[in-house]
Amino acid sequence: MLSESERFRYQRQLIVTDWDQEKLKCSTVLVAGTGGLGGVIAQYLAAAGVGTLRLLDDDSVDLSNLNRQILFRTDDIGKPKSILACERLAALNPEIKIEALVERLTEGSASRIAAGCDVIVDGFDNQPGRFLLNSIASRMHIPYIYGAVDEWHGQASFFYPPATPCLACLVRETTPTTRKIPVFGAVPGVIGSLEAAMTIRYLMTGETPLAGQLLIFQSDTMSFDVLCFEKNPTCQVCGAKARAK
Amino acid sequence: MQITIKLFAMLKNGRFDSAQRECPDNTTIQDILNGLAIPVSEAAIIFVNGRHANPEDDLHHADTVSIFPPIGGG
Numbered sequence: 001m002l003s004e005s006e007r008f009r010y011q012r013q014l015i016v017t018d019w020d021q022e023k024l025k026c027s028t029v030l031v032a033g034t035g036g037l038g039g040v041i042a043q044y045l046a047a048a049g050v051g052t053l054r055l056l057d058d059d060s061v062d063l064s065n066l067n068r069q070i071l072f073r074t075d076d077i078g079k080p081k082s083i084l085a086c087e088r089l090a091a092l093n094p095e096i097k098i099e100a101l102v103e104r105l106t107e108g109s110a111s112r113i114a115a116g117c118d119v120i121v122d123g124f125d126n127q128p129g130r131f132l133l134n135s136i137a138s139r140m141h142i143p144y145i146y147g148a149v150d151e152w153h154g155q156a157s158f159f160y161p162p163a164t165p166c167l168a169c170l171v172r173e174t175t176p177t178t179r180k181i182p183v184f185g186a187v188p189g190v191i192g193s194l195e196a197a198m199t200i201r202y203l204m205t206g207e208t209p210l211a212g213q214l215l216i217f218q219s220d221t222m223s224f225d226v227l228c229f230e231k232n233p234t235c236q237v238c239g240a241k242a243r244a245k
Numbered sequence: 246m247q248i249t250i251k252l253f254a255m256l257k258n259g260r261f262d263s264a265q266r267e268c269p270d271n272t273t274i275q276d277i278l279n280g281l282a283i284p285v286s287e288a289a290i291i292f293v294n295g296r297h298a299n300p301e302d303d304l305h306h307a308d309t310v311s312i313f314p315p316i317g318g319g
Contacts, residue, residue, distance in 0.1 A: 125319035181318035229297035
């Protein structure tokens with residue numbers, strides 16, 4: 001049941017076709033990472049009224065983060081990101097519950113961190129973290145909304161095996177890069193916004209528009225493309241053998 | 246046969262965005278990677294005609310190959 005204050009706060013979205021604020025209010029979302037992608041994702045999910053946000057980040061703010069991580073300010077340097085994000089988003093929307101986790105996602109901590117989540121949203125900044133997130137989401141049978149950026153390029157997709165392929169069906173796991181990944185704020189801004197929109201749509205309708213599809217955004221040519229991919233039957237994460245374990 | 250190659254993100258630096266190449270029959274995606282000096286470890290995602298593919302797959306006339314490096318940032 002929405003309070004009078006909630007009805008007023010959300011009045012412009014309550015008139016959106018298919019909108020279901022009650023469903024959002026009852027939902028719990030894990031935002032993995034609160035940086036360039038995660039900060040945008042968390043901000044839009046908080047503003048929209050997702051009932052419980054769990055913000056995971058073990059990192060602290062660095063001056064070199066501020067070209068893209070729009071939740072943070074220069075006087076935040078050295079402070080833990082997830083706690084700062086929690087404070088900023090609580091000020092934006094005190095009607096929702098926000099939990100800050102200052103820790104690293106590991107195989108050991110995953111069950112506790114993702115417990116009770118309806119969706120896991122990817123705000124990570126590294127490939128090994130994404131493969132771990134994919135594996136955990138598949139094992140715990142939680143939908144995983146994927147996003148990643150590099151230079152002028154961004155990608156997004158939706159993984160929910162066994163109904164859909166997973167990240168490991170799509171991307172060959174390669175040696176983690178040691179190079180500094182080039183990134184400027186607008187690209188994670190776009191991809192993070194798409195992830196937030198996908199999360200909200202999925203929570204309210206159960207629709208999965210990017211299942212089995214990879215959305216490609218190229219900000220240098222201002223192009224969006226959608227490419228198809230299928231399940232890998234021998235996938236180490238979501239293939240039949242992996243699920244039988 | 247004629248193949249269109251599209252490179253994405255860092256892979257196009259020093260190469261090209263999109264190019265057409267004449268290739269002998271039985272050319273595989275791995276042959277294309279070798280010709281462009283792209284290690285298979287740098288081809289994290291490959292599509293042919295908008296559908297997911299693997300390095301060992303054969304190519305056919307008028308195919309479009311799209312190659313993406315690992316995209317890790319956030």
